[in-house]
Amino acid sequence: MLNIAKIKNGIVIDHIKAGQGLRIFNWLGLGKAPYTVAFVVNAESKRMGRKDIIKIDNEITIDFAILGLIDPNITVNIIENEQITEKIRLKLPERVENILICKNPRCITATERYAPHIFHLVDPEQGLYRCEYCDEQRSTEDFR
């Protein structure tokens, strides 16, 4: 078993589906981080079999809506003085803006570029979202 030192103050992004960790790592720009980051791939997990984990030894702001879209099963642990002070279970956000992009060429957002792409969650089980303007549906699978 690989051991990684505890972090003092920061965030642990746990239960990432194996293989998705690099995407989150890159999205958070952690490759250029001036603080300690541990990125574990294919860690053993009782619940998931294999999982990825990211440990960030710094307090950073994360958009949980985007993180939820990438993988709603992720757990985020907030660490203060080496203790977990908060466990955040992600879920699909009810409304997302400029995260999912409408692909319908007939949608007003295709021509009026300043219009924000707004989607509303219609089916959490299937991860389906509906464009606020044209009602076109998009799946979170398209985003992942």
Place this chain on the structure above:
Amino acid sequence: MLKGKHLVDPQDLHLDELDQLCRLAEQIQKNQSQYRDLCRGQILATLFFEPSTRTRLSFEAAMLRLGGSCLGFAEPSSSSVAKGESLADTIRTVAAYADMIVMRNPKEGAALLASRYSSVPVVNAGDGGHHHPTQTLTDLLTIRQLRGTTEGLTVGFCGDLRFGRTVHSLTETLARYKNNKMVFISPPELKIPDYIKTGALAKNRIEYRETDRLEAVMGDLDVLYMTRVQRERFFNEEDYVRLKDFYILDNEKLKTAKKDLIILHPLPRVNEIAMEVDADPRAVYFAQAKYGMYVRMALIASLLGVASC
């Protein structure tokens, strides 16, 4: 109270507001002279980014009959849009001149976007293949007047159900009334969109079926809503040519229809209803066009806050 509201999607109106508008339209129809100066001094802007005959003329006739005035354009080439102006800027400018904006645009969701930039009520007169709420008001008033109710009906929608905005709006609205059943008759390529099936139909537990054969369901229908296959919605001309005459309603097909069936069509008609059907008393599409003007008078007066029922 409808004063100052936008009408983008038929769902913007509660059932009691739909009822109020229909009742006001009926009062206006019975007693037009009482309403002829109601909108004196008010201006209606009609912005048509896509061709229209009856919707635009119907709105303009409605405003003129209420004593108001109209300005606007009938095609985008005669406006600043041709110079590349954004919809947001066009709307903000026109809202400074007019008391209400009626807009048709080929893009889906255009009216919703416009409403976000307008300080005056915006009415969606058709946004691509998406919605056409004032046609729905017209259809509701027609059904209410000629069938006496908007509940407990079996309504058949036939033709282009994929891009037919009038179908989308009316389906979602009739789904909110009690005990209506729907039959969707279309070729496989032009089926009703999933968002309507998983949305309004599922939410209201509406019993519906889909078929490609009009003859097979004709005898079950209380209302038949025919639609045109719209050339302007196709990116591929070949698909349009293949599908345009898929359904042609004629006297032969009507032989199994109920005696009290009513046949609606948002117009314009091309080939989907043979002219011989016009003489059948069940064909009510021209009466429907007239109801459209009265219900638009009711809508204008209500959104401007000068009349209510």
